[in-house]
Amino acid sequence: MSSQSQALGGRVAVVGCGSRAAMFVRGVVARASSQVVAFCEPNSKRAAYYNDLLTELGAPTVSVYLPDQFEEMLSKEKVEIVVITCVDALHDLYIVPALKAGVKVLTEKPMTTDIEKCRRILQTVKDTNNHVTVAFNYRQLVKLLSVHFEWLLDTVHGADYFRRWHRQKTNSGGLMVHKSGHHFDLVNWWINSEPEAVAGMGKLGFYGEENGKRHGWARDYVRARGSEEAKKDPFAIHLEKDDTLKRIYADAEEEDGYHRDQNVFAPDIGIEDDMGVMVRYKSGAIMTYHLVRFAVLPHTPHGKATASPSTVRTAASSSTSSNPNTASLKTRHLGGLIHGTEALPRAGGATRLPIEVDHSAHGGGDTRMLNVLFGPLEGEAADTGDAAKQGATERDGAMALVVGLLANESFKSDKFMYVKDLNLPL
Template sequence: MSRTSSLRAVVVGTGHRAQTFTRDLAARPGHRVVALCDPNPTRMAFHNRLLTEAGQPPATPWEPERFTDLLAEEGVDEVVVTTVDAEHDRYIVPALRAGCRVVTEKPMTVDADRCARILDTVRTTGNSLTVAFNYRFNPVHEKVRALLAEGAVGEILSVHFEWLLDTRHGADYFRRWHREKRNSGGLMVHKASHHFDLVNWWLADRPQEVFGYGRLAFYGPEAGARHGLRRDYDRAHGAAAAADDPFALDLAADDTLRALYLDAERDDGYRRDRNVFGGPVTIEDDMAVLVRYARGATMTYHLTAYSPWEGYRVMVNGSAGRLELEVEESRWQPPRALLQAPRGGHRGWGTAHPAPAVEATGRHPGDGGARGARRGRHPDARRALRSPHLTEHRDRTRRRARPRRRTRRQPLLRDGAARQRAGPRAWPLGLRTEVEPLLFGALSGASPGRARRPAGTPVRRGPGPSPWRGGRGHRCGCR
């Protein structure tokens, strides 16, 4: 334990994601990173440079095999685990037994046996373990929980949750260690655990029965060949066939990726830029789940890792209304569009993160609910976006979908009917015409003709760009 007034921390696993913890701990008063633990000395040296840039002394590098010695000799109070998912329990359990507070990246681990081992250790030691389910702290997600908790839609009967990863973020899982299920547990564990945690939290309930199905539909050698996207190379660096592959990652083009991975290959041979259409790939990219909760609600869930845009849609049906949340985290861009993203972006892959707007409508006639709050459109809403690298394979995407203007006489929610739209829309890969996020909540008591919004948020009147655009970017558990 601490020998000084400052809390002494160790960061275990010094990949890209760990930068957030190293920087933030260095900047936090009363904390000091005293040790780094990783099998790769080059990556530990990179993190020590982050510490010195923040005005902190460098941490002592340790090999994973000596982790228990590290805990004793360094007098560690806090352990941050950001390793490969399958290795989490290797560090969580001894840290808890040593009396340390532990924060681990999600998922906690990758299978039931490891989960049981960790939870048994928490119970027997009584020490603190926090899993970084940071999506709970998104103000929009907090708003959803508040609406449901106050009975805005009555008794919750069913939930539909759809999550879309675009072909930059989604493809990245298939370039790195996540592509092998023995390392990550697959995206149903590594990524969807965020979403299941949100729904469990929103509903304040626990799943009783779960059925799931997944397949490798887009990435991997067989699907890549079937879709005409496969190129003949194993990793992008130094491969002539990768030069014009829009799915190839150029590690040398990004200073951070080059320092953390390309320069570090001499130590452990890990290659961060594998061909997403090469083998082996043992995880799925298209997954569906059906859940029944303890109090009777059901949920249908779907995760797509090859969408032309990134975001999610949540629909909650209740006895007194329906809540809908639609968030667009990034608009369509070519998979290889390497941009200078702010810290917290997906490894230098630029994204736009507009903040969701809130709309509230009543469901039942005569309930005083807002009807037909007018939705402004972003100037890009009428522009169909196409993927140039897929045009020759998908000529049908050249059509242009014209959004139909919604008027105040068209209610967003009607008794017994779903929210009105401009008819069914097909969004094939490379085509995106809607660019504005929207949150609909059924709230009784809202004044007719106007949507209720949280206190302090601006009221939008009439068409035009959303005043909520340009919100803070999200941070997922990628690394």
């Protein structure tokens, strides 16, 4: 698999001032080699929140540009790196012109949300010989024969995708693209191969209007703010109870009409919450994968990889509040806790492998990813070990994306789908 390990540095512009931007803004400001020089954001209140954050961090405030001023911003602010954290379906609108302008591009996963946009990005890479770095924070053997990957999210974190813009496939590509892209990239990287064929089944089994009526959790409201019904709904999130959510969503909604607190049992949900996929790789390895967003157990991923001499099995969970209204923005970014990893040889007993426990965001993945992307913090040594080899390029982004997109197509067709039929310019 491809790898990028050279640290990014210099004048940084951030596109999209939602909650995910905070990690990058803090990470850039903390490093003397980089500085935030501009925001590109259509909502002035969200942009104001991030300028206030810069002040809080001891950095100067910066100019704010609208999306149609993006290229002007690149030129006027002498931008060297653009960090893209906006709605997934809009990533290509910034990746392509930035590549053409010779600006380094760092985008949140997924790289984009459909094949045409993916082709456009890959063709621009080919034409310009510039590259994209994709922020896969889950990267952080012998030949593998098979992988079983199961990810069970409870109704605290699992429900959150059904309250916000991710609930429409036109925005996010569905959870096969937005969420599972993490997992598909990780498996591609683990087995050092690329997907070849994909088949899957998916359904909306718990969230949505009809399911809510069936199991009795449905409440009659559109969004939680101002609703008496929502006060009785354990699935509702109340933005006013979290200062950050209040400022970047509740206070900002009058400008763009975006509601971050929508009813998870509404009739207009367009994504699945229960998905199973089978993938065959060029190496011959086969993966079975299952993603559930309404599990009873709290955030319990399991993974198992089988090689010719042994099997490696991992189980982990993340610690989050059981109440969406008391879980802070930081805890919603999922502090991870590894339960354990075992090696199971074909002869002899299981061996528990030592794993470092990390309770920081995404199990320490965010911190290590920032150190690889932007270099170490002052006083820290540069990581020249495994983490430095875990960068992801546009090819990695595409190979994670196609598994999710082909799974979505297989949900509709009940057929195997093949990567070669996409004719990607790779």
